[in-house]
Amino acid sequence: MVSVLTDYGLADEFVGVLHSVLARLAPGCPVVDLTHGVRRQDVRAGSLALLRVATYLADGVVLAVVDPGVGTARRGVALARPAGATAAPGGSRPGGHGFSPQVAFVAPDNGLVVPALRALGGPWEAVALDGRGYGLGGGGPTFDGRDVFAPAAAHLARGGELGDLGPPVALGSLVQLPAPVTVWRGRAELTSEVTWVDNFGNVQLAAPPVPGGGADIFGTGRATLRRPGPSRPSGPSRPSGPGGAAWAVTVVRAFAELGPGRLGLLVDSCGQLALCLDGASAAELTGLKEGDLVTLLP
Amino acid sequence: MVSVLTDYGLADEFVGVLHSVLARLAPGCPVVDLTHGVRRQDVRAGSLALLRVATYLADGVVLAVVDPGVGTARRGVALARPAGATAAPGGSRPGGHGFSPQVAFVAPDNGLVVPALRALGGPWEAVALDGRGYGLGGGGPTFDGRDVFAPAAAHLARGGELGDLGPPVALGSLVQLPAPVTVWRGRAELTSEVTWVDNFGNVQLAAPPVPGGGADIFGTGRATLRRPGPSRPSGPSRPSGPGGAAWAVTVVRAFAELGPGRLGLLVDSCGQLALCLDGASAAELTGLKEGDLVTLLP
Amino acid sequence: MVSVLTDYGLADEFVGVLHSVLARLAPGCPVVDLTHGVRRQDVRAGSLALLRVATYLADGVVLAVVDPGVGTARRGVALARPAGATAAPGGSRPGGHGFSPQVAFVAPDNGLVVPALRALGGPWEAVALDGRGYGLGGGGPTFDGRDVFAPAAAHLARGGELGDLGPPVALGSLVQLPAPVTVWRGRAELTSEVTWVDNFGNVQLAAPPVPGGGADIFGTGRATLRRPGPSRPSGPSRPSGPGGAAWAVTVVRAFAELGPGRLGLLVDSCGQLALCLDGASAAELTGLKEGDLVTLLP
Numbered sequence: 001m002v003s004v005l006t007d008y009g010l011a012d013e014f015v016g017v018l019h020s021v022l023a024r025l026a027p028g029c030p031v032v033d034l035t036h037g038v039r040r041q042d043v044r045a046g047s048l049a050l051l052r053v054a055t056y057l058a059d060g061v062v063l064a065v066v067d068p069g070v071g072t073a074r075r076g077v078a079l080a081r082p083a084g085a086t087a088a089p090g091g092s093r094p095g096g097h098g099f100s101p102q103v104a105f106v107a108p109d110n111g112l113v114v115p116a117l118r119a120l121g122g123p124w125e126a127v128a129l130d131g132r133g134y135g136l137g138g139g140g141p142t143f144d145g146r147d148v149f150a151p152a153a154a155h156l157a158r159g160g161e162l163g164d165l166g167p168p169v170a171l172g173s174l175v176q177l178p179a180p181v182t183v184w185r186g187r188a189e190l191t192s193e194v195t196w197v198d199n200f201g202n203v204q205l206a207a208p209p210v211p212g213g214g215a216d217i218f219g220t221g222r223a224t225l226r227r228p229g230p231s232r233p234s235g236p237s238r239p240s241g242p243g244g245a246a247w248a249v250t251v252v253r254a255f256a257e258l259g260p261g262r263l264g265l266l267v268d269s270c271g272q273l274a275l276c277l278d279g280a281s282a283a284e285l286t287g288l289k290e291g292d293l294v295t296l297l298p
Numbered sequence: 299m300v301s302v303l304t305d306y307g308l309a310d311e312f313v314g315v316l317h318s319v320l321a322r323l324a325p326g327c328p329v330v331d332l333t334h335g336v337r338r339q340d341v342r343a344g345s346l347a348l349l350r351v352a353t354y355l356a357d358g359v360v361l362a363v364v365d366p367g368v369g370t371a372r373r374g375v376a377l378a379r380p381a382g383a384t385a386a387p388g389g390s391r392p393g394g395h396g397f398s399p400q401v402a403f404v405a406p407d408n409g410l411v412v413p414a415l416r417a418l419g420g421p422w423e424a425v426a427l428d429g430r431g432y433g434l435g436g437g438g439p440t441f442d443g444r445d446v447f448a449p450a451a452a453h454l455a456r457g458g459e460l461g462d463l464g465p466p467v468a469l470g471s472l473v474q475l476p477a478p479v480t481v482w483r484g485r486a487e488l489t490s491e492v493t494w495v496d497n498f499g500n501v502q503l504a505a506p507p508v509p510g511g512g513a514d515i516f517g518t519g520r521a522t523l524r525r526p527g528p529s530r531p532s533g534p535s536r537p538s539g540p541g542g543a544a545w546a547v548t549v550v551r552a553f554a555e556l557g558p559g560r561l562g563l564l565v566d567s568c569g570q571l572a573l574c575l576d577g578a579s580a581a582e583l584t585g586l587k588e589g590d591l592v593t594l595l596p
Numbered sequence: 597m598v599s600v601l602t603d604y605g606l607a608d609e610f611v612g613v614l615h616s617v618l619a620r621l622a623p624g625c626p627v628v629d630l631t632h633g634v635r636r637q638d639v640r641a642g643s644l645a646l647l648r649v650a651t652y653l654a655d656g657v658v659l660a661v662v663d664p665g666v667g668t669a670r671r672g673v674a675l676a677r678p679a680g681a682t683a684a685p686g687g688s689r690p691g692g693h694g695f696s697p698q699v700a701f702v703a704p705d706n707g708l709v710v711p712a713l714r715a716l717g718g719p720w721e722a723v724a725l726d727g728r729g730y731g732l733g734g735g736g737p738t739f740d741g742r743d744v745f746a747p748a749a750a751h752l753a754r755g756g757e758l759g760d761l762g763p764p765v766a767l768g769s770l771v772q773l774p775a776p777v778t779v780w781r782g783r784a785e786l787t788s789e790v791t792w793v794d795n796f797g798n799v800q801l802a803a804p805p806v807p808g809g810g811a812d813i814f815g816t817g818r819a820t821l822r823r824p825g826p827s828r829p830s831g832p833s834r835p836s837g838p839g840g841a842a843w844a845v846t847v848v849r850a851f852a853e854l855g856p857g858r859l860g861l862l863v864d865s866c867g868q869l870a871l872c873l874d875g876a877s878a879a880e881l882t883g884l885k886e887g888d889l890v891t892l893l894p
Contacts, residue, residue: 010633011794011795013649015629016601019628050311069850071851071853097434136693140862140867142864198312199309200339255369257370269441331612334606350609351609351612354620356620497610566739
C-alpha cells in the first residue's frame with residue numbers, strides 16, 4: 001500500500017501522473033490518497049495533516065510531497081524502521097484505537113514528515129535519495145514527485161531495500177520546522193496557535209486539553225477567546241470585548257449542543273482543542289486562520 | 299467493495315483517514331469514492347446524490363456520512379437485506395440498465411440513505427450502531443465517520459453479520475426527510491422543486507417527465523419557466539415576463555441543440571426534467587439554486 | 597487498468613457513477629483517476645492534459661470524456677493497436693523515462709485524444725461506438741460517459757475485442773483540433789501560445805526549448821516577455837515596458853533560484869518552456885491565461 005499526500009491539488013493531472021508511475025513501477029500495489037489539498041507549498045500545513053493521520057496510516061509506504069525547493073540542492077529522503085526493529089514503546093501515540101502502523105516514508109527533507117515520525121515513535125533510519133538507477137529522466141527538474149519520490153516509493157512498496165535508494169544520513173541532520181506555539185499559564189489561561197482550519201470552518205489549536213478532559217478545562221464550562229491584532233470579524237455574532245476581538249465560548253462535546261451563532265470549544269477528533277459553531281464556520285465568524293495566535297481565559 | 303459518500307471535501311485529510319481505516323480493517327477491499335463534494339452538512343443534498351447513483355452502485359457496502367448531529371444522541375444505523383431475501387420486484391428502479399445492486403448501508407440515521415433504500419426496493423433490516431467491540435477510541439466524539447461508521451462498514455465488507463453491529467431497530471423508526479415538491483396541474487402546468495445544480499450548471503427538477511417522454515411534455519416543444527420571488531437573473535439572456543423572472547424554454551434532447559443563451563428543458567441522465575444551456579450554466583442564467591420552486595407553463 | 601480523465605469535477609457524483617459502472621462491468625479492474633478537473637467542456641485543455649500524461653500512462657484502457665456534443669450526432673470512438681502491432685519507432689516520445697505504454701482509448705470523437713495518440717506513435721485502428729449490446733439504457737441521452745464510454749472501456753479492460761464496439765472508421769476521419777501556436781524567428785525571438793496554467797500558477801508555453809537546452813535559449817540567461825493586448829498585471833511586480841505589458845525574465849532551472857517577485861523561464865517537467873515565480877503565481881503576476889499569445893525577446 002502506498003499512501004500519498006501532496007499539495008498538487010486535483011485541477012491538474014499531477015496526481016494522475018503519480019498514480020500512473022506507481023502503477024507502472026509497483027504493479028498491483030493499492031494507493032490511498034491521504035489528501036492533495038494541502039495549501040500549495042505550505043510545508044508546515046502538510047506536516048500537520050500528516051501528523052493528524054499518522055496513527056491511522058495503512059501499513060506500507062507514505063509518499064509525501066510538498067516541495068517548494070524542488071530543483072535545488074535540498075535533499076530527498078526515505079525513512080524506514082531499521083531491520084528487526086519495531087516502534088519504541090515510548091512513541092507518543094495519541095488516541096486509543098490501538099493501531100501500530102508499520103510504515104516507511106519518502107519525502108523532501110524540509111520538515112514535512114518529522115512530526116509524523118515523532119508521533120509514531122522511533123527508531124528510524126534514513127537515506128538521501130540520489131535517484132541513481134531508479135529515478136526517471138525526462139522533462140525539466142521541477143517534478144521530483146514523478147521523477148524521484150514516486151519511483152523511490154515504488155521501490156520500497158515492491159519490498160526493495162532502503163539502502164538501494166541512496167547513502168545513509170543521520171536523523172539529526174533532518175530539517176525540522178518550529179513546533180506550533182502553546183503556552184499555558186496554569187490551568188487558567190492558554191495562548192495557542194491555530195494549527196488547522198478545516199473544510200467545516202472548525203479552528204484547531206495547538207493545545208491539547210489539560211489532563212482531566214475537555215469538559216473540565218475552564219471550570220465553569222465557559223471561557224473567553226481573545227484574538228490579538230486588528231479585528232476582522234464577520235458573520236452574525238459580534239466580538240464582545242470593547243474595541244477588541246473577543247468572544248464568549250462554551251465548552252461542549254458536540255457541535256449540535258450549541259445554539260445558532262454561539263462559539264464552542266471542544267476536544268476534536270485529534271484530541272486537540274478546537275473552536276466551532278453548529279452548522280457554520282467558526283473560522284468565518286472569528287476571522288482566524290492557520291498560524292494566528294489566540295488566548296483563552298476563564 | 300465499499301462505496302463512500304461524504305460532505306468532507308478533499309481539502310483536508312478526512313477522506314484519506316477513512317480510506318486508511320478501511321484499508322486497516324478490511325484489507326484488500328476496493329473502495330469507490332461516490333463523491334465527497336456534498337455541500338457541508340446538507341443531508342438532503344447528500345440523500346439526493348445517493349439516490350441518483352443508487353441503481354448503479356457496485357455490490358458491497360455503502361458508507362454514507364453527512365452528519366451535522368455527530369456527537370449527539372442521534373443514532374447511527376446499518377441496513378442490509380434480511381438473510382435469504384432479495385430485492386422485491388416492486389422496487390421502483392429507474393433506468394433500463396438492468397443492474398440490481400446487492401448492497402448494505404452504513405450511515406447516520408438522519409434520512410441520508412432513505413431515498414436510496416426506496417429506489418432499490420425492500421425488504422431491509424436495520425440495526426443501531428453501538429460501536430461495541432468494533433468502534434475506535436481516541437480523540438473527541440466529532441469524527442464518527444472514522445471511529446464508528448468506517449469500522450462498521452469494514453465489518454460488513456469482511457462478511458461480518460449485521461447483527462454484530464448493534465440491536466435491531468424498526469424500519470419505520472428511521473428518520474425521513476420531506477420529499478421534494480412536485481405538483482402537476484394536468485399536463486399543462488407543473489410546479490417543481492430544484493433538486494440539484496450540477497457542476498455544469500444544469501438545474502434538475504424534482505419532476506420526472508409525464509408518460510410519453512420529455513419531447514411531448516409541453517405539446518409544442520416550448521414552455522415558459524417562472525421563478526417566484528425577487529428576480530436575480532444574470533448572463534446574456536433577460537427574463538421575458540414583465541416585472542418578473544420568466545424565460546422561454548425549448549424542449550430538447552441534447553445541450554447542443556440549443557442556440558447560444560437559449561434555455562432548454564430536457565430529460566436528464568436520471569430521467570428527471572432539467573433546465574440547461576449549451577456550453578453555459580442554466581443556474582447562473584436563472585439564479586436558481588437547490589430548494590427553489592419553479593413553475594413550467596405551456 | 598482503466599485510466600480516467602474527464603471535466604466532471606468532484607462536486608457531484610458523476611465520477612463515482614463512472615467508477616461504479618466500471619466496478620460492475622469489469623470487476624477487479626483497478627482505476628486511476630488522471631484528473632477530473634479539466635475546465636468544463638474545454639476539449640482542448642483536456643487534450644493537452646492527456647498529452648502531458650501520455651507517456652506515463654499505465655498499460656490498459658484510457659477513458660477520456662470531455663463532451664460538449666453529448667446527445668448529438670457526434671461519434672464516440674475507441675482506438676487500439678492493430679493485432680500484433682506495437683508502437684512505431686517513429687513515435688515522438690518526449691522524456692527519457694523509457695516507458696512504452698500499451699494502451700487503448702475510448703472517447704468522444706472531438707479531438708480529445710488525438711495529441712496523445714500522436715505522442716505515443718502509430719499504428720492505431722479505430723471503431724465508432726454504436727452502443728449495441730454493451731451500452732446502458734436509462735435516463736436521458738446526456739451522460740454517455742456512464743451509458744456508452746464506460747461500458748466500452750470495461751469491455752476492452754476485460755480483454756474484449758475492439759471490433760465488438762462498433763464499425764471501423766478511418767483514422768483520417770477523426771476530428772482534430774488546431775495545434776497550439778509556436779513561431780520562432782531564428783533563436784532570437786519566439787511567439788508562443790499559453791497551453792496550461794497549473795495549480796501553482798506556472799504558465800506553460802507551446803514551445804519546447806530550442807536544441808541546446810533551456811539554459812541556452814536566450815544567450816545571456818535573460819529575456820523580455822511581452823504580452824500583447826491591454827495590460828492587466830497584478831501583484832508586486834510591474835510591467836517594465838512603457839505603456840505595455842512586458843517583464844524581464846530570468847532563465848533558471850528551479851523555482852527557488854528566483855528572488856521574490858522575479859519572473860523566471862524554465863524548462864518544465866514536460867520539457868516545455870514555462871514562466872514561473874518562486875512561491876507565487878506567474879499567472880497572477882502576468883494576467884496570462886490559457887490560449888493567450890506571448891512573445892519572448894532577447
